[in-house]
Amino acid sequence: MSRMSVKGRRALIHLCYFLPALFGIALLIYAAVPHLWFVYDGEAYSTMNLFELQSNAWDFYEQIKSGAIENSGAVVWFEQLLPIVSVLFWILPIVYAFVVLLITVCSIVAFSFEPTTRIANRTKRILHLVCPNRITYLLFPLLPLFSSLFPQLLLWLYRWQGMSIRLYTFFLADWILVLIFAVINAVVFILLLPLQSEARMDMFRIYKSGSRVKRRGDEEI
Numbered sequence: 001m002s003r004m005s006v007k008g009r010r011a012l013i014h015l016c017y018f019l020p021a022l023f024g025i026a027l028l029i030y031a032a033v034p035h036l037w038f039v040y041d042g043e044a045y046s047t048m049n050l051f052e053l054q055s056n057a058w059d060f061y062e063q064i065k066s067g068a069i070e071n072s073g074a075v076v077w078f079e080q081l082l083p084i085v086s087v088l089f090w091i092l093p094i095v096y097a098f099v100v101l102l103i104t105v106c107s108i109v110a111f112s113f114e115p116t117t118r119i120a121n122r123t124k125r126i127l128h129l130v131c132p133n134r135i136t137y138l139l140f141p142l143l144p145l146f147s148s149l150f151p152q153l154l155l156w157l158y159r160w161q162g163m164s165i166r167l168y169t170f171f172l173a174d175w176i177l178v179l180i181f182a183v184i185n186a187v188v189f190i191l192l193l194p195l196q197s198e199a200r201m202d203m204f205r206i207y208k209s210g211s212r213v214k215r216r217g218d219e220e221i
Contacts, residue, residue, distance in 0.1 A: 006199075010111070013201045016192050017107035020100040020141055023181040027144055028093075030177060035170040036151055040163060050150065050174060054089055057082060057154055078157050089147045096143035099130055103137070107203055115200040115207040124203055134204050138189065141182035148174035 031050040038045045048056070061082045106127040113120040131137050151167055152175070158165045172180075196202040 009195055009199050010201065013192060013196055013199060014107065014111065016188055016196075017103055017203065019185050019188060021104045023141065023185060024097060024100050024144070027148075027174070027177060027181065030171075031148075031174060037168055038155075038158075038165055039168060040165045047170075050147070053151060053154070054086065057150075058086060077160070081153075085150070085153065089150055092143045092146050096140065099140050099143075102127055102130055103203075110203060111201055116209040121206050121208075124206060127203060134189075137204070138182075138186045141185050142178070145175055145178045145182075148178045 034047040034049045034052070036050065036053055037047045061079065064079045106123045110120045110123040131140065151173070155165065155167045193202070197205075200207055
């Protein structure tokens with residue numbers, strides 16, 4: 001990387017902080033494409049996307065509440081768990097979308113100014129209110145994991161009722177894709193840390209000018 005141009009280095013670092021947003025968009029598109037289906041007693045049911053699956057589960061919940069479904073251990077668990085699971089199903093991806101949008105916008109603003117300027121450092125501190133350090137940054141891509149495991153939760157509840165049912169996907173299970181993206185994001189970020197330090201484009205380091213801090217140097221978050 002030592003031979004890479006300054007523009008090339010900056011572009012790589014920008015891309016590094018864009019990855020969570022790009023992966024989030026990819027996960028959203030994949031979740032919206034019909035790719036999941038169940039096979040029950042050898043009969044394949046219609047292919048659904050992740051959101052249709054959650055909607056169908058809620059319809060089943062409403063049937064339970066109305067008394068149309070016979071009670072069993074699994075049905076009771078389903079009735080108790082689904083409201084909580086449904087809230088987390090929607091809230092966690094929304095939180096993820098907010099955080100990655102903040103990361104993207106703050107990185108664009110911070111990198112548009114000299115690293116020691118007040119606006120660059122204030123922008124970083126805004127980001128640090130939500131994403132305070134590198135560890136948090138590396139863990140945030142796991143927020144959609146819970147939602148991506150929703151099909152597996154339904155499968156477990158169906159099987160608990162004694163149903164001979166299997167879950168299939170056209171490509172990869174959503175949770176596997178979330179883990180792959182999280183690992184890629186972590187690897188790229190860690191590999192580019194030396195380059196970020198060299199270019200003074202680390203979103204988790206506050207840079208101060210020599211006139212303000214002669215001996216302490218940079219403050220690491």
